[in-house]
Amino acid sequence: MANYDHKTIEAKWQNRWEKRRAAEIDLSNSRNKYYMLMMFPYPSGDRLHVGHGRNYILGDALYRFLRMRGKRPLNPMGWDSFGLPAENAAIARSVHPRDWTLGNILVMKEQFKRWGILYDWSKEVTSCKPDYYRWNQWLFLRMFEQGLAYKKRAAVNWCPSCQTVLANEQVVEGRCERCRTEVVQKDLEQWFWKITDFADRLLAGLDELSGWPERVKTMQRNWIGRSEGAELDFRVPAIDETLTVFTTRPDTVHGATFMVLAPEHPLVERLLGDSERDQEIRTWVEGMRNTPRLEREGEGVAKTGRDTGAVAINPATGEEIPIWLASYVLPDYGTGSIMAVPAHDSRDLAFARQEGLSVRLVYHPDGEDVDAETIEEPILHKGVIRNAGPFDGLRDGEGTVEKFIAWAEEEGFGRAKVTYRLRDWLISRQRYWGTPIPIVYCDSCGIVAIPDDQLPVELPYDVEFTGKQGNPLSRSDEFVAVTCPECGAGARRETDTMDTFVDSSWYFLRYLSANDDSRMFKRETAEAWMPVDQYIGGIEHAILHLLYARFICRVLHDFGMVSVEEPFTNLFNQGMITRYSEASGRVEKMSKSRGNTVSPDKLIEDMGADTERVYTLFLGPPEDEVEWNDDAVYGAYRFLNRVVRMQQRLAEAPATGIADEDLERLTHKTIERVTRDLEKFKFNTAIAALMEHLNGLSRALEDKSASRLVCDESFDIMLRLLHPMAPHLTEELWEQRGHSDSLLDVDWPDHDPSKLVTDEVELVVQVNGKLRDRVVVPADANETRVRDLVLASDRVSRYLEGLEIARMIFVPGRLVNFVVRKKG
RNA sequence: GCGGAAGUGGCGGAAUUGGUAGACGCGCUAGACUUAGGAUCUAGUCCCGCAAUCGGGGUGGGGGUUCGAGUCCCCCCUUUCGCACCA
Incomplete structure (x- = not known):
């Protein structure tokens, strides 16, 4: 039996939907609004594969379902189109990044169309276009005014391969998140955004996000890394300075037998003299500075250190304790220095044993005589405090830490302190293909902001892409040479561009005012449509993009531009699609580099987009990782062909049926199941229910047990329920059955509980x-x-x-x- | 090491949240039919007992709660994903 003509049908409906601008929505009416959002893609030069398709197909099925259920969903799409690959393509193939990118966008758009995916293209956003990135610049200037954007010299992560600095979030296990190259530290002056000011709010906000996966929230909490404790001051008499340390256990201060500074600590130089030994220490410090952090801090890396010979006074005991430098103290956490309490901390103990430093117990375990000089494992605050004056007899808990903090405050050598692991967001990039930072350096006026009316600062088109060191922008005299907006003298333009994560931190607001040249977005529209009701995207952005977007939303909130603090009410992370890779001999994430991709082009050619859609959704729970099976795709095609044949056989049904109620019960059971499943994104079981329904209908026709009327009704309901998954075929069959409305405008069926009895x-x-x-x-x-x-x-x-x-x-x-x- | 998620046929996965384990699909077996198509249709397909409509076993392993456990509790094993010298 011949298979149905998916090519003609799919082309027909895609063109109809496009012509009628099916997904365009009027934002001035927010009744029944539902803002759904797919993470906007990077338009890479590679055609999308079926693994990418999962995300978009899922979103489109959801869109159609919501729409049939009476929602007015906004489903926009855009392009996260700044970034390195464009520049690399320019270097490798001498195409301009802009032309390359815009060309890729056209290709991807066509692919979306061929999948039958409906977006509201009237609100398309392209981040590499000046009408978008001017608002990045505008935002930068507002943040600059508020002190939320600032420039500082600091040790920053540098990717030697990408030739640019990276934010902490973009360094994964010491490597560049993009290219996996080992990151090195460089001392540079860079632009930062003050996300640390929002650490507490970003943390607290997570508690309200009941619609987010727990693991994403956990990852963000860990990333922010809030830690409560105290700062304690240790006098260093030799140089008349105070060393301040951060500790979560001020109650162990009596056991601090030495201090450790990070090699980069600002006081190091003052502690050293001219002796040969001190010169050796300087060499060692220099070596540490130049050691990649992975080698310095990685797992199993041995601790190394040097004794400065200087001493500090333990404020609790009044004793002199030696000051050491060591690799295991991080320069950028806390104060970059610690009080070492080897008896109660495993790292300090390991270092003390290695260097022969003394160990003193504060907490003495009950009923156990512990010799501080021989313990191999730290005593983790078990037992009772001894030899600490008024604190003797206290135990861990019971407000003990607070008592020590109160004492330190009274005595003036300490105070309560909260520290975060989170660092400010380094947004400078030494690359061409990004948003120019709207700043000018003037010899007399210093750092000068570009006035709003001179925005956008456009990227010059005509630059050289040589692949040589440095940003092409800095070699463009035309771009660099400006007059100072304040004094009119000659000045230099900032040539760093912004991290592309800036673009994606607010694009969901731009969709709401995509064509408005007068402002970033319209407040009233944002008021009506924010927050995003459902955000869908990959787990890889659990920290990066999602943290930045939450940050920027709060900044805009504080500017009075939007009332919500949390941009995304519900978050859904679809799982990856995997497939066997010949290259590795393993089942791995589908990707071009692993050579295990499946192209939708051939699949659509052979069996149609509806087949790909049904199969992709049927594969397994959308949040799980699932393995693509080339043979199993055919099962979805078979199913759709059976639907077509069923339609042709409906006429075989008799005028009256002896078991009409049975078929009706099945029909209404199916409505109930499919509706419930789609509400939970369980497309896999919804499709299974529809297959069962088809099997039941087929059986009824075979047995001639149900009447024509009931079979027709049952089939029509099935078409409606199947539409989100297989939109082209269902539209076609629906039309053939004599219905004039598009299924997009037809109501979702309700199940009648009385039919289930x-x-x-x-x-x-x-x-x-x-x-x-x-x-x-x-x-x-x-x-x-x-x-x-x-x-x-x-x-x-x-x-x-x-x-x-x-x-x-x-x-x-x-x-x-x-x-x-x-x-x- | 810390934290999260998961472990069910040959395979992908179901199981209305404590009530028939294996829905649906892939694959496989047998048959029917054919205008040979990537056909289609029918029946079967967790394991063992020669076969069964009968009996036993069965959701990583071990214990427990319960009339009843894939589901809840405890211990262990495995896989996987985050974080990882964060003071």
Whole structure:
């Protein structure tokens, strides 16, 4: 039997939807609004593969479902189109990044269309275009005014391969998040955004996000890394300075037997003299500075250190303790220096043992005589405090830490302090293809902001892409040479561009005012449409993009531009699609570099986009990682072909049917299941329900047990339920069945509970929990009646022979369980 | 090491949240049919007991709660994803 003509049908409906601008929505009406958002893609030169498709197909199915259910969903799309690959393509193939990018966008758009995906293209946003990135610049200037954007010299992450600095979030296990090259530290002056000011709010906000996956929230909490403790001051008499440390355990200060500074600590130089030994220490410090952090801090890396020879005074005991430098103290956490309490901290203990430093117990375990000089493992605050004056006898907990903080405050050598792991967001990039930072350096005026009316600062088109060191912008005299907006003298333009994560930190607001040249976005529209009701994207942005977007949303909130602080109410992370890779011999994430991709182009050519859609959604729970099976795709095609054949066979149904109620029950059961499943994004089980429905309908036709009327009705309902998954075919069949409205405008069916009711139900009968029989009983039978009916079964009575029924469990509509024991 | 998620047939996965384990699909087996198509249709397909409509076992392993556990609790194993000298 011939397969249906998916090519003609799909082209026909894609063109119709496009022509009628099916997904365009009027934002001035926010009744029943539902803002759904797919993470906007980077338009890479590679065609999308079926692994990418999962995300978009899922979103489109959701869009169509919501729409049929009476929502007015906004489903926009745009392009996260600044970034390195464009520049690399320029270097490798001498195409201009802009032309390359805009060309790729056209290709991707066509692919979306071929998948049957409906976006509201009237609100398209392209981040590499001046009408978008001028608002990045505008935002930068507002933040600059507020002190939220600032420039500082600091040790920053530098990727030697990408030739640019990176934010902390973009360094994964010491490597560049993009290209996996090992990152090195460089001392540079860079632009930062003050996300640390928002650490507490970003943390607290997570508690309200009940619609976010727990693991994403956990990852963000860990990233922010809030830590409560105290700052304590240690005097260094030799240079008349104070060394301040951060500790979460000020209650162990009596056990601080030495101090450790990070090699980069600003006081190091002052502690050193001219001796040969001190010169050696300087060499060592220099070596540390130049050691990649992975080698310095990585797992299993040995601790190294040097004794400065200087001493500090322990403020609790008044004793002199040596000051060391060591690799294990991080320069950019806390104060970059610690009090070492080897008795109660494993790292300090390891270092103390290695260097022969003394160890002193503060907490003494109960009923155990512990010798501080020989312990191999730290005592983690077990037992009772001794030799600490007024604190003797205290135990861990019970506000002990607070008592020490109060004491330190009274004595003036310390104070309560909260520290975060989070660092300010380094947004400078030494690359061409990004938003120019709207700043000018003037010899007399210093750092000068570009006035708003001179925005956008456009990227010059005509630059050289040589692949040589440095940003092409800095070699463009035309771009660099400006007059100072304040004094009119000659000045230099900032040539760093912004991290592309700036673009994606607010694009969801730009969709709401995509064509408005007068402002970043319209407040009233944002008021009506924010927050995003459902955000869908990959887990890889759990920290990066999602943290930045939450940050910028708060900044805009504080500017009075939007009232929400949390931009995304619900977050859904679809899982990856994997496939066997010849290259590695393993099942891995589908990707071009692994050579295990499947192109949708051929698949669509052979079996149609609806087949790909149905198969992709059927593969498994959308949040799980699933393996693509080339053979199993055909099952989806087979299913759709059966739907087509079913339509052709409907005429075989008789005028009256003896079992109409059975088919109706199945139909309404299917409505109930599919609706419930789609509400939970369980497209896989929704499709299974539809397959079962088709099987049931097929059976009814085969048996001629249901009437034409009921079969028609059942089939039409199936088309509506299937539409989100297989939109082209269902539209076509719907039209062929004589309906004039597009399924997009047809209501989702409701199930009628009265159709689900049956006169009789099958009960499972168990004896001591073992399945022994199934018995059909009237649906409304009470426990006594059921007992009689069940006991009348031969099979049941066989199992009860010679036994005494101790108890009968009756779960109406489900089962009966006899608890029996030997007659005694 | 810390934290999260998961472990069910040959395979992808279901199981109305404590009530028939294996829905649906892939694959496989047998048959029917054919205008040979990537056909289609019908039946079967967790394991063991030669076969069964009968019996036993079965959701990573071990214990427990319960009339009843894939589901809840405890211990262990494995996989996987974050974080990882953060003081």
